[in-house]
Amino acid sequence: MVRLLEFNRSQAANKALVLFWHKGYQASSLADLLAAMGIGRSSFYAAFTDKRSLYIECLDLFAARTLALLQGARAEMAPVDALQGFFERNFTGARGTRGHWGCMLVNTVLEMAGLDEDLVARAGRHLEEMQRVFQACLEDAGASPARAAELAAMLMLFNEGIRVSSRRRLPDAQHLHAIATTFRLVRHALA
Numbered sequence: 105m106v107r108l109l110e111f112n113r114s115q116a117a118n119k120a121l122v123l124f125w126h127k128g129y130q131a132s133s134l135a136d137l138l139a140a141m142g143i144g145r146s147s148f149y150a151a152f153t154d155k156r157s158l159y160i161e162c163l164d165l166f167a168a169r170t171l172a173l174l175q176g177a178r179a180e181m182a183p184v185d186a187l188q189g190f191f192e193r194n195f196t197g198a199r200g201t202r203g204h205w206g207c208m209l210v211n212t213v214l215e216m217a218g219l220d221e222d223l224v225a226r227a228g229r230h231l232e233e234m235q236r237v238f239q240a241c242l243e244d245a246g247a248s249p250a251r252a253a254e255l256a257a258m259l260m261l262f263n264e265g266i267r268v269s270s271r272r273r274l275p276d277a278q279h280l281h282a283i284a285t286t287f288r289l290v291r292h293a294l295a
């Protein structure tokens with residue numbers, strides 16, 4: 105007889121996502137994961153197979169949530185405002201300490217480069233998807249496909265840099281100033 109799971113799998117995965125995002129893959133031990141998720145070892149293996157499989161699930165979940173936030177802003181705001189808001193939301197409002205955790209996708213590329221190229225490639229594909237949404241927003245704002253692609257590539261490099269910078273715990277005002285400057289340049293390029 106198969107034993108039913110005695111925990112909420114999605115809640116447990118979300119708790120693992122938070123731990124992985126904050127500490128990274130390598131620094132999150134199985135003991136840390138079990139404690140954060142509130143489950144036992146046998147339940148962990150039955151539900152998630154292993155740490156790497158769980159990390160992949162969390163990475164995909166993080167990417168899906170990030171894209172949903174960007175798409176939601178895109179549906180509610182002018183295209184360039186949606187993009188700027190995507191960057192600013194990490195440095196304004198009640199975000200707690202998570203604003204200084206960077207981006208789980210960017211963190212994965214940095215941490216796992218040279219160690220697990222499959223994880224790096226997976227995170228890279230998610231970042232490419234984000235860049236395509238950046239490009240679509242810029243096209244919605246009137247940029248030609250070529251100009252939108254050029255600006256989207258620049259914004260992705262900016263995205264990766266500001267996510268790394270956020271882990272340095274610089275003052276939020278410093279990040280907000282850089283965001284405002286970047287989007288002033290984007291708006292000028294679209295004019």
